[in-house]
Amino acid sequence: MKKLAAAALGSLMAGGMVMAQQTVPGMADRLAACIACHGKEGRATADGYYPRIAGKPAGYLLNQLQSFRDGRRRYPMMNYLLANLSDDYLQQIATFFAAQHPPYPPAVPSDAGAAVLERGRLLVSQGKPAQAIPACASCHGAGLAGVQPGIPGLLGLPRDYLNAQLGAWRNGERTARAPDCMGEIARALSPEEINAASSWLSAQPVPADYAPASAPSTPLPVACGSMPGTGAAR
Template structure:
């Protein structure tokens, strides 16, 4: 074999690629360090709680979430490797860009603020802040933040839950909430959320001050798995 011993020695001294290289397929769409892309279609994955990221990777792999590129990319990955990917992006904290000025009216923004911070008691819709944290920056170990997301992305995800395209482990609390929201509610909440700046150094809260207002299968699974 031409150059056999020398070639073998060269190959033996080449270090295996680190996680930054291994997740290049992720950052190709989700942006450098997972900070999201300017078009807003691919969300920020940097700094999200590790277990939340793992749950979503697992949901794509197992078909609970549908997006052909993600389903194909993750189809044969083990839970252990999904945890490695989740841990890598959970520890990335690039700065957030400033929010895009809202196009919504003051009345729509106020409706969105009320829904996010107070919920709609008469329709048994809990406040977003009751689960995603008072600062809306997420909660460990598995609840994502809602700030720093584009309006169109928030609309798309709530619409996917509302229409049964996006799913999580049962009981699927987000599906129940989204199905109780009207299109006007979704527009108001997404308009207000996307207009809020992300505080410098924002991180997911360590815990919630009170129990979740409803049972969520993803959180129950996280507790059982110890992750």
């Protein structure tokens, strides 16, 4: 996979970053480096690490591309690939993948015990009210499908990927535009709680009509930089 990604990256770079600053035809052909890791149409691959990007809200995808370019998220290949790309071109990439809707594969059964899965279910659906930690569903939607323009869906993602990202937020390796709501939430969770939530989420089937909501159904419980003006400050 690394050789394939490197070859695709080399092909893209050979095309010239000057072209990346322009609106060009054949967008799918231009995204060979993305597809090498994230799979055809951005549907993800079976290695359990690279996430699905197909069908995510375009605003969310743009935020992540900008974060990799600007150093708020760190992964060497992504940082290098995006370093010289303009906001306009990143928007084109985000819009392309947001419009892709390939089917999801069946959920992978979890090897976590029943107690761990139940703990995860409660964190996702109820949060930790005594510690003022909101439920995942209160921001990501009742069906966990995400909310336009900036909140992603949580189903159909591998447990290893979810653990890695929540762990990165908890350890300060991943940040977002202030207020960094996910950073605050992840730091308030224990590693065991993160594993429980990731185990439960990754084991859930994805409904056929899974798609982000057009807007929050209620005000978000916390202020979040990815959704300005939609949440209350704690």
